[in-house]
Amino acid sequence: MLVYAADxxxxxxxxxxxxxxxxxxxxxxxxxxxxxxxxxxxxxxxxLPQPMDPDEARADVRRLMDWDPVVIDGGVLDGAWDxxxxxxxxxxxxxxxxxxxSARCRHLxxxxxxxxxxxxxxxxxxxxxxxxxAVGGP
Numbered sequence: 001m002l003v004y005a006a007d008x009x010x011x012x013x014x015x016x017x018x019x020x021x022x023x024x025x026x027x028x029x030x031x032x033x034x035x036x037x038x039x040x041x042x043x044x045x046x047x048l049p050q051p052m053d054p055d056e057a058r059a060d061v062r063r064l065m066d067w068d069p070v071v072i073d074g075g076v077l078d079g080a081w082d083x084x085x086x087x088x089x090x091x092x093x094x095x096x097x098x099x100x101x102s103a104r105c106r107h108l109x110x111x112x113x114x115x116x117x118x119x120x121x122x123x124x125x126x127x128x129x130x131x132x133x134a135v136g137g138p
Contacts, residue, residue: 001017001020001021001109001110001111001127002017002021002032002036002040002064003040003043003044003048004016004017005017005018005020005021006040006044006048006052006057006060007044007048009048009049009050013128016127016128017127017128019131019132020109020127020132022132023132023133024067024132030067031067031068031069031070031100031103031105032064032067032069032070032099033069033070033071033072033076033095033096033099033100034069034070034071034072035072035092035095035096035099036069036096036099037061037064037065037069040057040060040061040064041057041058041061044057044060045057070099070100070102070103072095072099075102076095076098076099076102077095077098078098079097079098079101079102080094080095080097080098081094082098083097083098083119087119089113093110093112093113096108096110097113097119097122100122101119101120101122105122106121106122106123107122107123107124107125108122108123108124108125109125109126109127110124110125110126110127111126111127111128115129115130
């Protein structure tokens, strides 16, 4: 979602992602992981049709640090392996799920997993299938 928010060429997804970010920045509920920040930086500076200037991307990452990113430590790593084994997710998706669980989130915004899937109390929400106010809390 972060990449779409940074890419004006993403059309409607750009507008929807920006609406979600605006909604989350106004509440103390938005969280992310350092893994997500790393993926964001690489994608926006190298993989977009019009890559972002590295200094601009770094400024974005610094702003997103206000969301208290989850550190990938031994507990999150163990949790990721559990998620990977139980749900068959890729390791990278499992790390994101484990980080959200570690942060005690109730919702995980991603289009990469099945919308509405309940991962033992962590509900997957496709941010492009729902409006921001439809989901409450972290």
